[in-house]
Amino acid sequence: QVQLVESGGGLVQAGGSLSLSCAASGRTFSSYAMGWFRQAPGQEREFVAGIGWSGGSTDYADSVKGRFTISRDNTKKTVYLQMNSLNPEDTAVYYCAADPSGMSRRPNWYDYWGQGTLVTVSS
DSSP: OOEEEEEOOEEEETTOOEEEEEEEESTTGGGOEEEEEEEOTTSOOEEEEEEOTTSOOEEEOTTTTTTEEEEEETTTTEEEEEEOSOOGGGOEEEEEEEETTOOOSOGGGOSEEOOOEEEEEEO
């Protein structure tokens, strides 16, 4: 029902900023909660940020709180992740995910996933 494509990844120096986008296709995007997850080499996929269907509810991992901002534009069927004050520990493949039942910090909760976009932060 939903297909997701991430974009915006790349190489950035420590302390810099990067903005990720996740474009969705499908007629029911506005009713889906969205999440951002990331996975570094040798690590499990971890929660980064989540946002409810209306955008009124957000949730952030402690490691990114105050630095990252998740938002969505339902008219454009797009969810964003603005990343500021990046550090090398943020280096990972970033994935967006969608689920019709609400937000969760658990990866297994989400029904739909994008293919990921690589973010590399150099020191």
